[in-house]
Amino acid sequence: MQQLRRNRRLRTNEAIRSLVRENTITPHDFLVPLFVVEGKGVQEEIASMPGYYRYSLDLLKNEVKELWSMGLKSVLLFVKVPDTLKDNKGTEALNPDGLMQRAVKTVKEVTPDMLVMTDVALDPYSSYGHDGIVKNGYIVNDETCEVLAEMSLSHAQAGADFVAPSDMMDGRILSIREILEEENYVNTGIMSYSAKYASAFYGPFRDALDSAPGFGDKKTYQMDFANREEAIKETLMDIEEGADIVMVKPGLCYLDLVREVRDNVDVPVAVYQVSGEYAMLKAAAEKGWLDHDAVMLEQIMAFKRAGAHIIASYFAKDVVKLLG
Numbered sequence: 244m245q246q247l248r249r250n251r252r253l254r255t256n257e258a259i260r261s262l263v264r265e266n267t268i269t270p271h272d273f274l275v276p277l278f279v280v281e282g283k284g285v286q287e288e289i290a291s292m293p294g295y296y297r298y299s300l301d302l303l304k305n306e307v308k309e310l311w312s313m314g315l316k317s318v319l320l321f322v323k324v325p326d327t328l329k330d331n332k333g334t335e336a337l338n339p340d341g342l343m344q345r346a347v348k349t350v351k352e353v354t355p356d357m358l359v360m361t362d363v364a365l366d367p368y369s370s371y372g373h374d375g376i377v378k379n380g381y382i383v384n385d386e387t388c389e390v391l392a393e394m395s396l397s398h399a400q401a402g403a404d405f406v407a408p409s410d411m412m413d414g415r416i417l418s419i420r421e422i423l424e425e426e427n428y429v430n431t432g433i434m435s436y437s438a439k440y441a442s443a444f445y446g447p448f449r450d451a452l453d454s455a456p457g458f459g460d461k462k463t464y465q466m467d468f469a470n471r472e473e474a475i476k477e478t479l480m481d482i483e484e485g486a487d488i489v490m491v492k493p494g495l496c497y498l499d500l501v502r503e504v505r506d507n508v509d510v511p512v513a514v515y516q517v518s519g520e521y522a523m524l525k526a527a528a529e530k531g532w533l534d535h536d537a538v539m540l541e542q543i544m545a546f547k548r549a550g551a552h553i554i555a556s557y558f559a560k561d562v563v564k565l566l567g
């Protein structure tokens with residue numbers, strides 16, 4: 244039989260390839276993580292995340308203005324808390340004049356339409372570096388949920404559009420949704436880190452915030468990376484409890500779950516390309532072993548192809564600059 248179908252016809256030049264391309268990358272895909280520190284005039288590069296910085300509030304202003312001008316309209320805020328303010332209960336997290344609360348106000352002041360999401364977890368505030376209150380060496384669940392709910396309310400009061408609980412306690416989405424409803428923050432959204440795995444890829448992030456666990460690991464609350472079905476269970480439970488957006492984290496090694504979650508839910512799906520993923524590419528590119536920009540775009544496109552609606556990535560600015 245004569246060959247009638249030739250798939251290569253659709254690949255003959257860039258014009259036809261772009262015409263039939265199934266996925267595209269735009270600035271609207273991204274959620275930009277930002278690290279905030281106390282001080283003035285501070286822009287510190289994170290050693291294990293070359294090209295990524297912690298900003299004091301004054302310089303954060305310039306950064307978010309630049310993001311806005313590039314079409315990057317959503318940020319996810321993290322704070323680095325001084326050791327002297329850390330304790331077991333994360334008391335400082337509830338300070339209405341704490342760094343996170345001031346960071347939210349700062350972003351809203353200079354870029355009022357920027358979507359501001361806040362990290363909700365105890366680890367940056369915890370003297371143990373854990374995502375919850377520690378009792379007898381165990382990270383207790385329900386008491387932690389109460390603090391996370393109070394913390395979310397405090398972020399909402401400061402002006403956050405979304406709170407993003409990243410801790411993996413059971414039932415925290417319900418606790419947070421209830422307090423927000425009771426206090427009339429009905430339009431404050433919740434982006435749940437619903438399927439967050441206990442991963443070694445978070446190493447550089449813990450350098451960035453000085454938040455590495457002081458003992459043990461996070462395996463009693465974050466998920467076992469051997470598991471797939473559990474990710475669907477976790478995600479569906481968070482949606483039932485009131486999550487508006489769900490997330491799979493880390494990113495690249497978990498693309499199977501991004502697709503599977505996407506196929507199983509009716510809310511937007513986010514993926515977090517984490518610090519270790521960023522560091523790996525930066526390191527390989529520095530050595531001249533990988534083409535930084537080409538690999539970066541291939542990775543971001545992989546998230547789109549897997550079905551992510553939202554990509555939290557330290558590459559957001561690099562990608563948008565490259566797209567021109």
Ligand SMILES: NCC(=O)CCC(=O)O
Nearest residue numbers: 409444445448517518519
């Ligand atoms: N709760 C936020 C993270 O754990 C981020 C991890 C990373 O970027 O490695």
Ligand SMILES: [Mg+2]
Nearest residue numbers: 411412413477
């Ligand atoms: Mg859960």
